Amino acid sequence: MNAKLRRLLSWEGLLLAIFVLVAAVNANLAPAYLSLNNQINLFQLSIEKIIVALVMTFIIINGEIDLSVASVMGLAACIVAVLFDRGAPMELAIVVALLAGALCGAFNGFWVAYVGLPSLAVTLAGMIGFRGVARILIEDRSIGGFPAWFTALGQQPLLGPFPLSLILFALLFALALVVLQYSGVGRLVYVIGHNAAVARYSGVDVPRLKLGLFIASGLVAALAGVLLAARLGAVRGNTADGFELDIITMVLLGGVSIFGGTGNLAGVGLSILVILNLRNGMSLLNVTGNVQTGVVGMLLILSVLLPNLAQMARERWQRRAVQRKEVQTGVETSVSS
């Protein structure tokens, strides 16, 4: 089998095929689907999630998980809103929110990297706790009425037809691609995810890298939270609630192993396209948000289950073939003797 064909049969090839299928069905369902506006809108509706999915890719390849991202998004949005409400200038509020996000990430990273606690437990605590801090700040209010330039940044096109968040996503995607796939740091992310003990004995500063990744995760999540506040124009205590499910789904569907060490950004990029287009298509068909989430959940399970089942079937088939051969050779030897 030549390399090109193997590439096509890989996980990314499968995702590409699904994406083409979804796009073709969507284009048939609604002619408006292919318009540039709909394409931009389709990204714009989930732009905050896909920005966070980029850094989540690093975390999961590194063998950890960050369940607290949605709460950090909510907290950053609440900080911006509450500071603005108290009369602080918007620029200062944004900076404070970003710093708070980095601090949340550093907090998670400290316990995971330097104390050695499981990231699942630490970020679960963070998920509840950071959301709790957001609720302390905003209580049951809904804060809106941001300056016009702020909401315009979230909702209006900035360069040509592209809004700021989409441009940021493109830049971050390029940056993440270079760092993860083409830099030394990226190699270390894979090495640690594959076998942290080997990395440590090879002289890699594992805790520092893990801490750095969690800080990046908090910072990017806070940025996404600020963008979400700008796009929605109002912030409440439950802003971004439950986003972690979608974000983690995007990464895992992209072929990144939950046990770390494997996966790449090309796959995650394709899985983002698949999920966004699938949701867009279902919206065109007037399927409600809950059903969409359920379908994405099904896709998540199937994306791991189907390859597993195929693998098991192949193993069983091979074992049977080997057994048959053994029986035959056994018969032959008994005849010859």
Next chain:
Amino acid sequence: MHTWRQRIRPEQIRELSLIGLIVIALLIFGWQIENFLSARTFNRITSSVAIVGMVAIGQTLVVLTRNIDLSVGSIVGFTAYFVGSQLAANPGLPPVAAIVLAVLTGGALGLVNGLIVAYGRVPAIITTLGTLAIYRMLLINYANARTITVDSLPSWVVELSRQTLFAIGDFAVRPLFAITIAAMVVFQFVLAYTVFGRRLYAIGSNPEAARFAGLPAQRTVLAAFVLCGMLAGMAGFLFLARFGNITAVAGQGIELESVAAVVVGGVNTFGGSGTVLGALLGAFLIDLLGQGLLRWLGISEFWRDALLGLLILLAVASDSVILGWLRRVWAAPALRAEVSNER
């Protein structure tokens, strides 16, 4: 020499320290807050612990095998709504039938999780993140924006949360809490003394070794998920009995509360150690601190989640640090003996 070390394992000290913490919290709150040690507080805490604790028992079984079930909140909601609507449609349904229906519904949903995890080899966190969304979707479609109201339910269901089974002084034990305590006793026994229970620990502490030892790992993990689903189904029935009014968002967030109870209760998230008694004590401590701190510090309800997050982190951190230290203390005599033997 050191016979007490042989009788008590470090893991048991964890449960004792939980009880100690609960007693200290009760003493401080009772001293600082007027009327804290009252029948009302007891009733409030026990009826909330009844539901979360029931789910936490099931969660413990799954976490012991080094898995996790994040779909329990959706299972609780689905069962509460499903059984509620069946009871509203057939008010003549006997109580036993309603409970069996709840347990079977939960068990069926747990079976799906278990099959995918144990036989499909899909990591539990992926599977149950998916079914968390899928079961909720089923419920929302089934409910179709209708609400089950107290009035539509037979009176015995709602009475369950108000009756007094027996009372110790002013402290009335409600049937809901008694059911959860009974489940805890049964599963504490199952985990400690039955082959199935010991297998859960063996598979969780070293899956490789368990497989090489010939333990039916897949079947055992499947059973853990089915039991977890059944207990979540039972919790769904308790939820229905306690609240009466059920909407499509019922039970949302219980998965996190149950994981929190399990973690605070000292069940290792990497599997292999912990007990259902610990999980129930964890649920109790969380609720007690939640109720007590809010009233003591005079802070608003909005502080609850932040405190809960901090509490979980402290529990995991102290668990890891203290247990590591205790294990070293326990291992020291054996190590010393070994060293002197070698000399």
